Amino acid sequence: MVGIAAYAAYLPRLRLSRKAIVDAHRWADPGLAGKAKGERSMCNWDEDAVTMGVEASRACLGDRRTTSLIAFASTSAPFADRQHGGIVAGALNLGEDLASIDVGASQRAGTSALLQAFAAVASGQHADALVIASDKRRSKAASAGELDNGDGAAAMFVGSGACALEFVAAHTATVDFIDHFRGAGEDFDYGWEERWIRDEGLARIVPEAVGKALKKAGLGATDVAHFILPSTIRGATASVAKAAGIASDAVADTLAAEVGEAGVAHPFLMLGARLATAELVAGQAIVVCGFGQGCDAIVLRINDAAGARAMGNAYSATLATRVAEDNYQKYLAFNNLVALEKGMRAEKDDFKTALTVTYRKRDMLTGLVGGRCTVCGTLQFPRADICVNPQCRATHTQEPHPFREEKASIVTWSADYLTYTADPPAHYGMINFANGGRFMTDFTDVSVGEIDVGTPVRMVFRVKSYDRLRGFVRYFWKAAPACRAPERGQA
Amino acid sequence: MAAGIKDKVAILGMGCSRFGERWDCGAEELMVEAFSEAIADAGIDVSQIDAAWFSTHFEEINVGKGGLPLSIALRLPNIAVTRVENFCASGSEAFRGAVYAVASGAADIALALGVEKLKDTGYGGLPAGGGGTLNPQWAANGSAPGNFAQLASAYRAKHGVSRDDLKRAIAHVSVKSHANGARNPKAHLRKPITEDQALNAPMIAEPLGLFDCCGVSDGAACAIVTTPEIARSLGKSDIVSIKALQLALSNGSEAGHNSWDGSYFHTTRIAAAKAYKEAGIKKARDEVSMFECHDCFSITELVTMEDLQLSPEGGAIKDVMDGFYDADGQIPCQIDGGLKCFGHPIGASGIRMLYEMYLQLTGRAGDRQLANPRIGMTHNLGGSPMSNVAAVCIVGAYD
Known part of the structure; x- marks a missing residue:
């Protein structure tokens, strides 16, 4: 069948x-x-x-x-x-x-x-x-x-x-x-x-x-x-x-x-x-x-x-x-259907993407894969040669660890009206993964007043920025309120 | 432990340009303005300078790379000029280079000069940072205020502080700095503000409003250092010497290891503890006469009070509201207006802070002169709360 x-x-x-x-x-x-x-x-x-x-x-x-x-x-x-x-x-x-x-x-x-x-x-x-x-x-x-x-x-x-x-x-x-x-x-x-x-x-x-x-x-x-x-x-x-x-x-x-x-x-x-x-x-x-x-x-x-x-x-x-x-x-x-004033700060997206880096770091950038230290067990993002745990510092001990489905919550945040984003204010902040690991990330699908310290988030794959000069789209992962996860349809 | 820098190096002369939106001049003219004051104060000829350290951060919108911009602007006598860059702590880094050169004996007299020409960007606020080939592909789309504003969210959560109480405390931080800046003829922002103005200002990055953010300024600051003995031989009395000079840099643990709670500066705590030890200070709250902290944003100043061991942990709001750090308080902070009002030309700021401590210690601070300061401290920070360079310098009378 x-x-x-x-x-x-x-x-x-x-x-x-x-x-x-x-x-x-x-x-x-x-x-x-x-x-x-x-x-x-x-x-x-x-x-x-x-x-x-x-x-x-x-x-x-x-x-x-x-x-x-x-x-x-x-x-x-x-x-x-x-x-x-x-x-x-x-x-x-x-x-x-x-x-x-x-x-x-x-x-x-x-x-x-x-x-x-x-x-x-x-x-x-x-x-x-x-x-x-x-x-x-x-x-x-x-x-x-x-x-x-x-x-x-x-x-x-x-x-x-x-x-x-x-x-x-x-x-x-x-x-x-x-x-x-x-x-x-x-x-x-x-x-x-x-x-x-x-x-x-x-x-x-x-x-x-x-x-x-x-x-x-x-x-x-x-x-x-x-x-x-x-x-x-x-x-x-x-x-x-x-x-x-x-x-x-x-x-x-x-x-x-x-x-x-x-x-x-x-x-x-x-x-x-x-x-x-x-x-x-x-x-x-x-x-x-x-x-x-x-x-x-x-x-x-x-x-x-x-x-x-x-x-x-x-x-x-x-x-x-x-x-x-x-x-x-x-x-x-x-939808880029109107010639909108974005301010000079938007010009920062006009940089050339180093495709060699995009490829070399593809598991990190596309797959949100970090590391797990095989000595102390610390999860970390990004993966690095030396463990981020100050008590460990073991070298070349990390195995790839995907963070995509790790539960996470907000540690610090702000809603920023200065930096350029297509949907101000730009929400971003530090998130902690429940099993260890953290990084400061952009938030998306957030309404003003919706988040605070402790808000559960899930990682979603999104457009990081557009290089409109060269027609390139940069993707990375962002944190979105965890309450809106799609569901799987299977018996 | 190393013997440290205490009393090995003295300040021979200092200078500082007027800070502000200097549409009238570029980095070269600002450098000359600061240098001219410093060398006159030092009472030496340019030919007596053995080596120079030069700090600037945004070289791409400013002077470009290398040590040449300083060497050429000042027509230095073909000496070594080292350009240093360490984010907003670049000025402290240049000063450290010059101080270390003198302390090592490699130079008798060394120059440190920091400059930043920020107002050629075409817009308000600091230019976007970042750079590199990997960071822009994943780092959060942050601005300086947004990065530092996050301290507020974690500080509130940790200490159970309401948004209103925190807003009022950081408003007081800015009201105090504006009052101080109004008495400084070289300051960028010289108008006092009220607490209501601060509280009701346009939002920049929650919870920081416009008046919670420091000035974006053009300016240069300069120090000429030598040994106390040479200073004395050149006829100087009332010598100000370096008591401590410490830098601590993040190593990625705040950004990548869950042990940091986001409410304080890990590096500042380390740099401060080392500096107090180097200077022989046992209890900072009782011994420091005055200080300049890196008040890029009001919330930065608030949490730094605790990181410098001046306020107890969780106690900065009370001290601020009690006026402990006001001009007439026990430990005046930002007596020159600070980054908030004197301004923040990035590469110059660390040296600008020392300039004020130097003026105060030598009794030359004019309308804002404090009574009998003995120990002055500067705290110069570069980067963001989760990843930064913290510099703490302590200066005082050379006995």
């Missing part, structure tokens, strides 16, 4: 009110008023497709130390030529003996990556696989995408043993139907008329692909208990289901009210939300569709209803990290 053994989702905590967006643009486009409902998820300034993917993967993997294959799907990955799966593998200390591939260039990159993982595991080429789908889609101010899209990630562990969701069959149609495109090097999508997308694209391509997938599975449309198809076009998902002969109560919510459409992650966010709320019975069929230059239609079967529900709960957990945001200007600033 091949299927999804574990699942986790990640939504940034900030949820931007659509009313705030519409209010900013109503003067120019009164027609937007009808869209002033609900909210969309919104990355912090230091989050991107990679960091969200790391959070989802971390929760998904749980205690698993590695995987045979890592597939990273995104249409908004920060590098055109640097593999993001490798960054995730480094952040999660998965080692170097694994295959990795990035998948992109289409909104069905997430479902396609999952299908490739199923195939690789089914064939025996790989024992298992981690599939990550993550998107932070940039949209022009006042565009439909700004209102319709959201930011988010999902990760799935594909295994060949007992899986809560078993892969049954799939069909892919490849059709160069250009509902939107983004030229290489361009910042923003260029989209065509919704009615045409709905009638000539979704309505023609998806039902046919779904029908063929169900046929391969030996199932009929009425057997489908859960139907997942993202679309920002109102009513389109339901009408496609109807055209395919699928019952209306099987149609999963598109999460427009609470998340917005999170690109390649969205089929899996919808899946998680559906598993959180629907009646789940072993044996039920799920159809997950990814639409973009054709359609992936994937038929899954629920083998373990409790396991499937746990996946749903993982979605609910990240949904519940919500912090309401009604400042549209902050959204513009975080």
Whole structure:
């Protein structure tokens, strides 16, 4: 059996009110008023497709130390030529003996990556696989995408043993139907008329692909208990289901009210939300569709209803990290959509990153690996040749020790309005790891007044700073309040 | 233990430029301003100087690297000039070099000069520090006020102090320094402030407001040192000699080992204990007449009172509020205005502190002259609470 053994989702905590967006643009486009409902998820300034993917993967993997294959799907990955799966593998200390591939260039990159993982595991080429789908889609101010899209990630562990969701069959149609495109090097999508997308694209391509997938599975449309198809076009998902002969109560919510459409992650966010709320019975069929230059239609079967529900709960957990945001200007600033005065202090980020150092210290910088002295047992970060314990000072005695999952709390802190940060005040301070080890670190996802000495924190992989002169993104770990950890969905 | 430096070296002359936003001059002119006063005070010719130590911190926005900027600005007679840098304690480091040269006998007369030209950055506050190739890839995105403000969070937690009580105490620290600076014609900030002004100032880094932060100033300070015997042979009476000169540097334990609680300066405690021993001081609270501490931020001064053994641990707030460190208190602190109001041209500050102790000990401090000071102390700190260079110097009358 091949299927999804574990699942986790990640939504940034900030949820931007659509009313705030519409209010900013109503003067120019009164027609937007009808869209002033609900909210969309919104990355912090230091989050991107990679960091969200790391959070989802971390929760998904749980205690698993590695995987045979890592597939990273995104249409908004920060590098055109640097593999993001490798960054995730480094952040999660998965080692170097694994295959990795990035998948992109289409909104069905997430479902396609999952299908490739199923195939690789089914064939025996790989024992298992981690599939990550993550998107932070940039949209022009006042565009439909700004209102319709959201930011988010999902990760799935594909295994060949007992899986809560078993892969049954799939069909892919490849059709160069250009509902939107983004030229290489361009910042923003260029989209065509919704009615045409709905009638000539979704309505023609998806039902046919779904029908063929169900046929391969030996199932009929009425057997489908859960139907997942993202679309920002109102009513389109339901009408496609109807055209395919699928019952209306099987149609999963598109999460427009609470998340917005999170690109390649969205089929899996919808899946998680559906598993959180629907009646789940072993044996039920799920159809997950990814639409973009054709359609992936994937038929899954629920083998373990409790396991499937746990996946749903993982979605609910990240949904519940919500912090309401009604400042549209902050959204513009975080997404670099406005030429904002940052002050001369921001120029300090313009330094050239020494890639030799980044590589030499990759376990420290990407993996948050410090040291454990084998003589006195002291945990320390960073790892050094001589033990930091003043009573020990043993030389060359340290073994690598990952700090990522160590419990930590705040020892000292400040909220700094002077230093440059995209989200002032800059919160930072000393944290102690409960088992030993400490360092002074940036905090993130902190609201003013939220932290104090003793506040529990957890480490999260984030953008340290942007080198906008050279297009480089520096990643490191920061401390975030521990109360908002993503959960793992596995029975 | 080594015999120490006590009474081996005397101050022959000192000088200090006016501190402040010196739009009118660069580092070169500031150096000449401080040096001219010092050499006139010493009563020697430049040809009598055997060696020089030169301190500056932000060389990249200032004079550049090396000892040449000093040698060229002062047209020194082709002597050795060593440039030193040790964060905000650089001035003490230059002084130490000159003092050690004289104490060793390698030089009869040595010069220490520190300068910083900070107001060519284009913005207020200190430039961002850091540097190196690894640090900026992981070190927290801190500023000087944010780094030092963290002392407040740990001090409050350790001693159970409310935010309001701490804010009032650090406000008093700044009100006192402003009152002192107002009487110093060379000080950068010369307006007295009220406690309400300090408490209600714009927030810089929680809980430090604008008036909890020292001035960012241009300036230079200079010392010429020799042996007491040579000083006497040059006609000096009322000789001020070095009683102790100690530096202690962090070794990463505060930053990396959980034994430090974040509420005090580990290095200052070590440097102070060594300095008192070197100077033969048994009980600092009773023996120190006055001192200049590194009040880069008001909270730094507050906790340093305890680290220097002047206030009991946890007792600095009471002493501050009681006026113990005010100009008319038992141990006046920052009688020249301190970093807070005299200003903080980084490479010069350690020598500027000694300049005030020297003026006070020789009875030349003008309106702010204290009655019969015997022992003066300087505390010069560079870095951040978790990783720093602490310098403690004790000077007094050479008997």
